[in-house]
Amino acid sequence: MKKFLYVCVIALTAVAATGCAKKATTRAGGDASTSASGTAGAGNGYGTQGAGAGSGFGAGSLDDPSSPLSQRKIYFGLDRYDVGDEYRSVAEAHAGYLRSNPSAAVTLEGHTDERGSREYNIALGERRSNAVRDLMVALGASASQITTVSYGEEKPAADCHDESCWSQNRRVEIVYTSR
Amino acid sequence: MWAELRAVGLLLLALVGTARAELRIEITQGAAQTIPIAVIPYANDGGADAIHAVIGADLARSGQFRLVPDDQLLARPTEAAQVDFRDWKLVMAQYLTIGRMLPQPDGRFTAEFELFNVATGQRMTGARFADVAPASKRRLAHHIADLIYEAITGVRGVFNTRVTYVTQVGNNYELQVADADGYNPTTVLRTQEPILSPTWSADGRFVAYATYANGRAAIFRQDVSSGARQLVSSFPGLNGAPAFSPDGGRMAMVLSKDGNPDIYVMDLGGGPPRRLTQHYAIDTEPTWSPDGRYIYFTSDRSGGPQVYRVPASGGAEERVTFDGNYNTRPAVSPDGRKIAMVHGASGRGYRIAVLDIASRRLDVLTDGPLDESPGFAPNGQVIIYTTKTGGAEALATVSIDGNVRQRLGVTQAKVREPGWSPFSATP
Numbered sequence: 001m002k003k004f005l006y007v008c009v010i011a012l013t014a015v016a017a018t019g020c021a022k023k024a025t026t027r028a029g030g031d032a033s034t035s036a037s038g039t040a041g042a043g044n045g046y047g048t049q050g051a052g053a054g055s056g057f058g059a060g061s062l063d064d065p066s067s068p069l070s071q072r073k074i075y076f077g078l079d080r081y082d083v084g085d086e087y088r089s090v091a092e093a094h095a096g097y098l099r100s101n102p103s104a105a106v107t108l109e110g111h112t113d114e115r116g117s118r119e120y121n122i123a124l125g126e127r128r129s130n131a132v133r134d135l136m137v138a139l140g141a142s143a144s145q146i147t148t149v150s151y152g153e154e155k156p157a158a159d160c161h162d163e164s165c166w167s168q169n170r171r172v173e174i175v176y177t178s179r
Numbered sequence: 180m181w182a183e184l185r186a187v188g189l190l191l192l193a194l195v196g197t198a199r200a201e202l203r204i205e206i207t208q209g210a211a212q213t214i215p216i217a218v219i220p221y222a223n224d225g226g227a228d229a230i231h232a233v234i235g236a237d238l239a240r241s242g243q244f245r246l247v248p249d250d251q252l253l254a255r256p257t258e259a260a261q262v263d264f265r266d267w268k269l270v271m272a273q274y275l276t277i278g279r280m281l282p283q284p285d286g287r288f289t290a291e292f293e294l295f296n297v298a299t300g301q302r303m304t305g306a307r308f309a310d311v312a313p314a315s316k317r318r319l320a321h322h323i324a325d326l327i328y329e330a331i332t333g334v335r336g337v338f339n340t341r342v343t344y345v346t347q348v349g350n351n352y353e354l355q356v357a358d359a360d361g362y363n364p365t366t367v368l369r370t371q372e373p374i375l376s377p378t379w380s381a382d383g384r385f386v387a388y389a390t391y392a393n394g395r396a397a398i399f400r401q402d403v404s405s406g407a408r409q410l411v412s413s414f415p416g417l418n419g420a421p422a423f424s425p426d427g428g429r430m431a432m433v434l435s436k437d438g439n440p441d442i443y444v445m446d447l448g449g450g451p452p453r454r455l456t457q458h459y460a461i462d463t464e465p466t467w468s469p470d471g472r473y474i475y476f477t478s479d480r481s482g483g484p485q486v487y488r489v490p491a492s493g494g495a496e497e498r499v500t501f502d503g504n505y506n507t508r509p510a511v512s513p514d515g516r517k518i519a520m521v522h523g524a525s526g527r528g529y530r531i532a533v534l535d536i537a538s539r540r541l542d543v544l545t546d547g548p549l550d551e552s553p554g555f556a557p558n559g560q561v562i563i564y565t566t567k568t569g570g571a572e573a574l575a576t577v578s579i580d581g582n583v584r585q586r587l588g589v590t591q592a593k594v595r596e597p598g599w600s601p602f603s604a605t606p
Contacts, residue, residue: 079483107394114549114567115523115528115529115549116484116505116507116521116523116529116551117464117477117507117508117521117551117552118375118376118508118551118552118596119375119376119389119419119420119433119463119464119477119508120461120463120464120477120479120484120507120508122375122396122417122419122463123417123419123433123435123440123461123463124461126416126417126435126440127461147394148416149391149394149395149396150396150417151373151391154373154375155373159570160570161549161567161569161570
């Protein structure tokens, strides 16, 4: 009986390790392309439905590491849910893409660091995802293209217990559910 | 791709009876003065779950008792007539408890126990339990331990209760229910989505919790013994922090379907949730006073989060906490006089504190720095909470006088979100 339990634990640990590795890869991709501003919102014209929409991003540009669309995370200060000026270009790029691609849809996942109570953090995470949603709608995306969900402190991007991780965990992740 | 991942995440399995690694309980600090008691093996009993062994472990684990060691048991009486109190004075025991098992022809058994005051020779309490199924033996032992504890301390024991908690290994989350001593863990829910705020109904039949379903937050209510579960709420936005009313007919929760996190009350018999607070700030973490008159909750309407209360039938909200700039997740004591909470203080982190409502005195009971999710034992004497140290997450308890501390952990898993069951209706 005992032995069986240990086997379970080992199997689950293996799954956990895989999960972590995957997450790290994604994050590296995001961090590698922070030179977002400038082109965002201006439209580079290779979108298929860009005409008249102001900014035209084709679905392919979502996969282009040099596109501002490759940045999918917006970070926040402690207990803050206002989108900093440095992330406005990210919101503009995604709002532009949604405007150019009316069938595209995103989920904005709100996250917090681990400090304080869990349910309060869920509410704080929702504030963050709503702030990004409101900004993207103001920038031309349709509210119907955007779903929000808050995970609070439940799904940290970085797993340590000081500001070096906390600053990475206070974030909204932009997840495309439809292109 | 995402739809697929989500489908995998939603393979929710309600499993009853799956044994998992047990909670291991260690006393990290005992009371300064412990009460010496001799717990004698019962007649016709034995094995790892011998009644006297379970009783002894319960009493020792409370941190308030110390057992007379086996090698100092000068006699092994199982009947009152066999007791010579001089033996027990000699080994400095203040109390002595004896008992016997009486096998029945149908495979069940009858058990009897007695508790004596060694100094006076007085029989303090005792009882007879007939027709006990072998599978209920540990439960009966916990019940006897409760009776002994109450006869000596004047406070009802909580040994025959259960605890629910969430374990996490990687992306695998389980909601478990175990006996208060960590035995008999049962997996109530297994999912790849976070599970939050499990809480018991007052009759101990249901546990409600928040999780995610179809990419949305959702509150479920689940029958602990059958595993049958029911979706209570999954409106757009937040659906969290469920709390059963003391009468079991209603549930308070946080919803943001109307644009902002506010407190709502839903009739579990049906009908739409009724909005109880209406403020542009975050209102969350509702919990009922035991008399059902008030709902306490967390709100950041003053700038930082503080505890407030509002009449459960609606009305004016009033602020309850004033010490420091971070007080969240209130839990009301069973007598309604105290509130446990997460108390944040700069430089000291997040610790569990208890507020005496009438005097407004606030006592910080734990060391932090990342303590959360406090809840009272049903006798109000102990607070259970989550503590994080390094990468580990475990449960811990502290007595309300701060003297007795325990740590409850599961090897290889993070353990969090404890919820202590109400008193059991039957032994």
